[in-house]
Amino acid sequence: MFGFSIFLNEEMTDQKKEYIQKMATIGFSGIFTSLHIPEENPETYKKRLKQLGLLAQSLQLRLMVDISGTALEDAGFSLERVSELKAIGVTGLRMDDRITTMQIAEASHQITVALNASTLSVKDVNELQELQADFSNLEAWHNYYPRPETGLDFKWFRQKNQWLKQSGFAIQAFVPGDGVRRGPLYEGLPTLEKHRRQHPLSAALDLEVDLVCIGDGDLAKETQRQFKLYNTEQTILLHVEPYDEQIQLVLGQHQNRMDEARDVIRSADARFNKPSSVLPLPAMKREVGTVTIDNVNYLRYMGEIQVVKCPLPGNEKVNVVGRIIEKDRSLLSAIQAGTKFILESV
Structure with a gap:
């Protein structure tokens, strides 16, 4: 209340x-x-x-x-x-x-x-x-x-x-x-x-x-x-600073997977809405709040959308397309197994 x-x-x-x-x-x-x-x-x-x-x-x-x-x-x-x-x-x-x-x-x-x-x-x-x-x-x-x-x-x-x-x-x-x-x-x-x-x-x-x-x-x-x-709606709204035009591939409504990952928030919806192709971008270090989408190099994982919860190294198979604004990053801790969230560009 x-x-x-x-x-x-x-x-x-x-x-x-x-x-x-x-x-x-x-x-x-x-x-x-x-x-x-x-x-x-x-x-x-x-x-x-x-x-x-x-x-x-x-x-x-x-x-x-x-x-x-x-x-x-x-x-x-x-x-x-x-x-x-x-x-x-x-x-x-x-x-x-x-x-x-x-x-x-x-x-x-x-x-x-x-x-x-x-x-x-x-x-x-x-x-x-x-x-x-x-x-x-x-x-x-x-x-x-x-x-x-x-x-x-x-x-x-x-x-x-x-x-x-x-x-x-x-x-x-x-x-x-x-x-x-x-x-x-x-x-x-x-x-x-x-x-x-x-x-x-x-x-x-x-x-x-x-x-x-x-x-x-x-x-x-x-x-x-x-x-x-x-x-x-029990939904967490997160504002994202875009880094690349591919940000359009990740915006919208999502739900964290029920098998909650340690390092990242994984969109359970991404696997059902895969783009036809995600071309690789230059690998970038993934800071807390980074928003990513897996590219064609990740084979069947292509199109997976994640929000990073702890610092991770760059990966040529993972495109960094934006980052949650600083003010909203503390909201990541509120996203647990099954939590709904929205990614919205600022």
């Missing part, structure tokens, strides 16, 4: 509303926002939250609101009146450490509550059990980390998630956006540091959690298209 972020420090412009509607149509199912309100803007944030909530409600999107301390009260709401939040489309509250366990337990009987996945402890879980919290409404949400070098370590993240799963929590994490990144640092909003510069879709598929949210408030239009293809 994928979600995206909308921040309330900016007006709910027509452009932002169009973005929200577009994300809903391409398979995103939830919105994350924050009520960390500057002291001078409580009424503004209340108005914008209502606008966002009602739009989310109309599009049948979940809306998780991050709160801390007196944020709800500052905006004119209260944990004592959760029904008011639900009425405007809020479906969940992400609560930080300054909200009491009793408040969390009580709220869990009325609305979805997200806890801080990184700091949640056995003691916290035991207290929530003693207070008879509704665990079916509790989720564990990791933070995002705006400052470079502070994102979570992948090994620690996986170990923490093993315990969270055993404790029965649905787990959420963030990946960076690749459109307009959020200030003031503009360095992406990932949960894991290794994802800070990675393609949002490959980062999302790498997380292995129940819920993935785009941390930044914007996805590039072509990345939106890649998410749409994955959401609707």
Whole structure:
């Protein structure tokens, strides 16, 4: 399940509303926002939250609101009146450490509550059990980390998630956006540091959690298209920089063979759509992401289409016709046995 972020420090412009509607149509199912309100803007944030909530409600999107301390009260709401939040489309509250366990337990009987996945402890879980919290409404949400070098370590993240799963929590994490990144640092909003510069879709598929949210408030239009293809057709779209006119022989829809190779992605469809002849090109070293087609020198393998997963030497029987653009190369790890993919020239 994928979600995206909308921040309330900016007006709910027509452009932002169009973005929200577009994300809903391409398979995103939830919105994350924050009520960390500057002291001078409580009424503004209340108005914008209502606008966002009602739009989310109309599009049948979940809306998780991050709160801390007196944020709800500052905006004119209260944990004592959760029904008011639900009425405007809020479906969940992400609560930080300054909200009491009793408040969390009580709220869990009325609305979805997200806890801080990184700091949640056995003691916290035991207290929530003693207070008879509704665990079916509790989720564990990791933070995002705006400052470079502070994102979570992948090994620690996986170990923490093993315990969270055993404790029965649905787990959420963030990946960076690749459109307009959020200030003031503009360095992406990932949960894991290794994802800070990675393609949002490959980062999302790498997380292995129940819920993935785009941390930044914007996805590039072509990345939106890649998410749409994955959401609707379970297909990975790869953009290829062409090296030769023979690129036309490899473009289009493919499926990785079920007997997954170690070094290359092999198109299972190529053997059924062989060109009449593939003339040899000068042999070139095959870097990661190189797109190739076997030439006449490979005899019955002529016409086989591959995408290279690890560096390989040049081969006079294999024509190098293009290379996956740098941004998309991390998506190669998402192509496993039987995965559908599209090669599209840039």
